[in-house]
Amino acid sequence: MAGTADEKTTGGAASTPPAPRTLTGRAVPSAVGPADATIDTPESPAEYIGRARAKRPRIALAGPYGHPMHAVVITLPIGAWAASVVFDIIAFFVDDPSAFTLGAAVLVAIGLVGAVVAALLGFLDYSQIPAGTRARAVATVHMVANLLAMLLFTVSLVTRWFTGLDEISVPAFVISLVAMAIVGGSGALGGELAYHFGVRVADEDEQARIFGARRR
Structure with a gap:
């Protein structure tokens, strides 16, 4: 089972390259969300990777994923x-x-x-x-x-x-x-x-995963 976005980070930065995701029929490195997720969007692989990068902290000081x-x-x-x-x-x-x-x-x-x-x-x-x-x-x-x-x-x-x-x-x-x-x-x-642009905001896969989850 694929790990969550937070589990793939250490100190706010990606530890190991996650499995690829499919983007308009092409595999691109995943930066957010489950590894087996697919995206049906007209954006190019470079655009997708750039948008995903903007959701990630550059260093741990910037705050963890989803918490800038x-x-x-x-x-x-x-x-x-x-x-x-x-x-x-x-x-x-x-x-x-x-x-x-x-x-x-x-x-x-x-x-x-x-x-x-x-x-x-x-x-x-x-x-x-x-x-x-x-x-x-x-x-x-x-x-x-x-x-x-x-x-x-x-x-x-x-x-x-x-x-x-x-x-x-x-x-x-x-x-x-x-x-x-x-x-x-x-x-x-x-x-x-x-x-609007989703900068430093968790991706929709992560939002869907935790939105209805009950706090323990």
Whole structure:
């Protein structure tokens, strides 16, 4: 009996080449799913292998098959930056805004640290997507948008520093709003990569195998 995709991996990477799968009448190396599965699709063997590779982690650090770490870590900068905007807004309506302006600056800094880690993990997934594909193009825009947001939040933090961390900085607030809007748009692209293109998402054979399984 063929092993599962997770059983064929060691530390997130394939240990031994699995049995071939049939693709439009041609045998190609299987990257996901049972070895005896067949696929009836017009895509070429190279396209299939490239799509299957995009579902796999490049190294163990990127997270195991079906559990990408980028999707986990990215919640830290998004949450921190969103909270910083809320703190900025509150600062406009209180008598002593120093606690909220300082808190906003700290949250921006925390978000930047988390964003660096998320970017490194995201690049590992990005490197698995074949060049010249639509998925790679969307991933490139997603990456550039995230880097731009990181740059803007860095500018926002520096602006706060020179204005005074205990004082309201309207320019820093506006920059953060623009950066947050970019993060939102980039997040939509990230969702498209996962839910439309299936990047780092378990293949349908694996989904079918575990979807109705009861937790022990």
